Amino acid sequence: MTQDIIHFDKVVKRFGDLTVLNNLDFSVKRGEKVSIIGPSGSGKSTVLRILMTLEGIEGGKVTVDDEPLWHEQAADGTLKAASEAHLRKMRAKLGMVFQHFNLFPHMSVMRNITEAPVKVLGLSKAEARQRGEELLDLVGLADQAQKYPGQLSGGQKQRVGIARALAMRPSILLFDEPTSALDPELVGEVLNVIGKLADEHDLTMLLVTHEMRFAREISDRVCFFDRGKIREEGTPEELFTDPSEERTREFLSAVLDG
Numbered sequence: 522m523t524q525d526i527i528h529f530d531k532v533v534k535r536f537g538d539l540t541v542l543n544n545l546d547f548s549v550k551r552g553e554k555v556s557i558i559g560p561s562g563s564g565k566s567t568v569l570r571i572l573m574t575l576e577g578i579e580g581g582k583v584t585v586d587d588e589p590l591w592h593e594q595a596a597d598g599t600l601k602a603a604s605e606a607h608l609r610k611m612r613a614k615l616g617m618v619f620q621h622f623n624l625f626p627h628m629s630v631m632r633n634i635t636e637a638p639v640k641v642l643g644l645s646k647a648e649a650r651q652r653g654e655e656l657l658d659l660v661g662l663a664d665q666a667q668k669y670p671g672q673l674s675g676g677q678k679q680r681v682g683i684a685r686a687l688a689m690r691p692s693i694l695l696f697d698e699p700t701s702a703l704d705p706e707l708v709g710e711v712l713n714v715i716g717k718l719a720d721e722h723d724l725t726m727l728l729v730t731h732e733m734r735f736a737r738e739i740s741d742r743v744c745f746f747d748r749g750k751i752r753e754e755g756t757p758e759e760l761f762t763d764p765s766e767e768r769t770r771e772f773l774s775a776v777l778d779g
């Protein structure tokens with residue numbers, strides 16, 4: 522087992538003529554909490570979408586938990602395109618919390634959380650419900666299990682989104698700007714839950730965020746993305762107080778003053 526749980530090796534991602542990831546080298550260690558920051562359009566969300574297998578890649582290699590994500594080893598040892606079964610197995614290692622929650626509106630909070638563990642992992646309804654209760658407790662929503670998403674605030678919906686992702690017991694949790702669709706007064710409750718997870722669990726966490734103060738608080742490492750590459754990375758202390766690249770400094774002064 523190698524130290525890296527996520528490894529991007531010269532990954533190229535294009536949309537038509539637009540090269541979004543340009544020979545990206547990037548890795549995350551087991552248990553590490555990493556934040557990705559950077560200007561709009563720099564490819565931050567695309568990294569998460571590739572990991573969730575929502576987007577394919579045009580070049581390079583992505584490895585998750587020591588196995589290639591988009592390829593699998595044929596009997597003769599060569600790599601071939603991944604089968605649907607391989608992608609399903611790889612996807613189970615990852616959970617994602619989306620900017621717009623993506624809850625099922627016609628299902629109760631509890632059913633939003635139990636649906637995939639029952640259908641995909643084969644848990645009994647009782648087991649899934651018990652897991653759901655524990656997770657709702659963790660995110661401070663034990664009393665909301667029977668409500669529907671439309672009856673919840675944005676902050677509550679996002680906390681359900683976090684519980685739903687955790688219900689699949691992923692080794693890696695991805696967050697795609699989890700607070701950017703929320704009213705400012707609801708941001709804190711979601712950041713508190715994510716901060717608690719970061720402190721108390723050995724989950725690997727990869728967070729795309731515009732919340733600089735939060736990235737600074739919870740991350741072991743912060744990566745500054747610019748035009749599909751990591752322009753600079755370091756501990757929060759290094760990156761936020763003494764960035765070495767002019768481009769990082771410009772970005773930080775724009776977002777921190779703005």
Ligand SMILES: Nc1ncnc2c1ncn2[C@@H]1O[C@H](COP(=O)(O)OP(=O)(O)OP(=O)(O)O)[C@@H](O)[C@H]1O
Nearest residue numbers: 536539541559560561562563564565566567568729
């Ligand atoms: N499905 C798609 N088809 C075409 N272009 C896309 C698609 N998805 C993303 N892009 C483009 O790829 C670039 C990178 O997008 P991405 O969402 O990764 O950026 P980002 O750094 O997360 O930006 P933001 O902070 O605004 O969310 C953008 O220019 C975007 O318009």
